[in-house]
Amino acid sequence: xxxxxxxxxxxxxEIRSDVETLWRYHDLxxxxxxxxxxxxxxxxxxxxxxxxxxxxxxxLFPWIVFTGANAPTTVERFPRGExxxxxxxxxxxxxxxxxxxxEPRATNTAQNLDYSRRLLAERQxxxxxxxxxxxxxxxxxxxxxxxxxxxxxxxxxxxxPLGLDEYVRSIGDVRRVVDxxxxxxxxxxxYAERGFAVPQEVPDEVxxxxxxxxxxxxxxxxx
Numbered sequence: 595x596x597x598x599x600x601x602x603x604x605x606x607x608e609i610r611s612d613v614e615t616l617w618r619y620h621d622l623x624x625x626x627x628x629x630x631x632x633x634x635x636x637x638x639x640x641x642x643x644x645x646x647x648x649x650x651x652x653x654l655f656p657w658i659v660f661t662g663a664n665a666p667t668t669v670e671r672f673p674r675g676e677x678x679x680x681x682x683x684x685x686x687x688x689x690x691x692x693x694x695x696x697e698p699r700a701t702n703t704a705q706n707l708d709y710s711r712r713l714l715a716e717r718q719x720x721x722x723x724x725x726x727x728x729x730x731x732x733x734x735x736x737x738x739x740x741x742x743x744x745x746x747x748x749x750x751x752x753x754x755p756l757g758l759d760e761y762v763r764s765i766g767d768v769r770r771v772v773d774x775x776x777x778x779x780x781x782x783x784x785y786a787e788r789g790f791a792v793p794q795e796v797p798d799e800v801x802x803x804x805x806x807x808x809x810x811x812x813x814x815x816x817x
Contacts, residue, residue: 603762603763603765603766603767603768604759604762604768605758605759605762605768605772606768608810609772609806609807609810609812611803612802612803612804612806612807613758613772613775613803613807614758615799615800615803616731616775616776616779616800616803616804616807617730617731617758617775619734619779619796619797619800620730620731620732620733620734620735620775620778620779621730621731621733621753622733622734622737622751624733624750624751624752625750626649626654626725626750626752627654627750628653628654628655629654629655629723629724629725629748629750630655630656630657630719630720630721630722630723630724631655631656631657631658631659631714631719631721631723631724631725632646632649632650632654632655632657632658632659632724632725632726632727633658633659633661633706633707633710633724633725633726633727634646634658634659634660634661634677634680634727634728635661635662635703635706635726635727635728635729635732635736636660636661636662636663636668636672636675636676636677636680636700636706637662637667637668637676637728637729637732638665638667638668638671638672638765639729639754639765640671640679640680640683641729641753641754641756641761641764642680642727642728642729642753642754643660643679643680643681643683643684644683644754645727645752645753645754645755646658646660646680646684646689646727647683647684647687647688647689649725649727649752650684650689650693651688651689654725655725656693657693657694657695657714657719658684658689658693658694658695659694659695659696659697659710659713659714660676660677660678660680660681660684660694660695660696660697661676661677661696661697661698661700661705661706661707661709661710662675662676662677662680662697662698662700662701662706663675663676663677663698663699663700663701664676664701665701667770675698677696677697677698677700678696678698681694681696695710695713695714695717697709697710697713703732703735703736703739704739704743704790707739707740707743707744708743711743711744721747722746722747722748723747723748723749723750724740724744724747724748724749724750725750725751725752726740726749726750726751726752727751727752727753728751728753729753729774730753730754730756730761731771731774731775731778732753732778733751733752733753734751734778734782734794735778735781735782735785735791736751737749737751738782738785738786738791738792738793738794739785739790739791741791741792742789742790742791742792769812769814772807772812773812773813773814773815774815775807775812776804776807776808776812776813776815776816777814777815777816777817778815779796779800779804780804780816780817781817782794782796783796784817
């Protein structure tokens with residue numbers, strides 16, 4: 595037996611408050627409503643497909659686009675591509691195959707949205723509103739990117755509804771989650787400065803929490 599696998603993923607007490615601050619910042623808390631299409635953004639987190647499947651069955655959209663190729667953080671888990679594996683999960687859990695579109699080329703959030711928009715246009719599916727599904731800590735960045743790249747649609751964001759500790763346990767790797775949280779926080783301002791997303795307010799407490807986590811060494815996902 596692999597003893598390390600039996601050790602629960604627990605956020606260290608010394609960083610918990612800062613991690614919770616970033617976690618709350620990225621959760622937009624949108625009120626979900628029916629949209630023309632749901633778009634599941636590829637990542638290492640199968641929870642995106644779980645959320646998309648549940649919300650489809652709840653009638654929140656008639657179409658799902660799964661978008662994503664591979665990245666160093668996902669190729670081992672999803673060797674055939676993020677979007678392909680997401681589609682397989684959804685079909686296995688009752689989503690009709692003909693209600694799912696797969697966009698298998700995107701390697702970043704801007705491409706996720708650009709390629710999905712093009713695919714929907716090719717299929718002549720009119721889109722006035724989108725429900726973006728992502729990792730919990732990607733919501734704010736996904737929203738800011740979509741508002742820049744697809745400004746004429748209404749955007750609602752959602753994730754698999756797990757609390758922070760439950761999410762960490764589902765991923766099984768505290769450092770990976772914290773590193774990704776820190777990286778996404780940095781990208782809010784960096785990507786706006788580079789013209790990849792609309793600006794978002796970053797409160798002082800978020801800046802302070804971000805700085806302390808960087809100082810503590812959670813830096814592998816910084817740009």
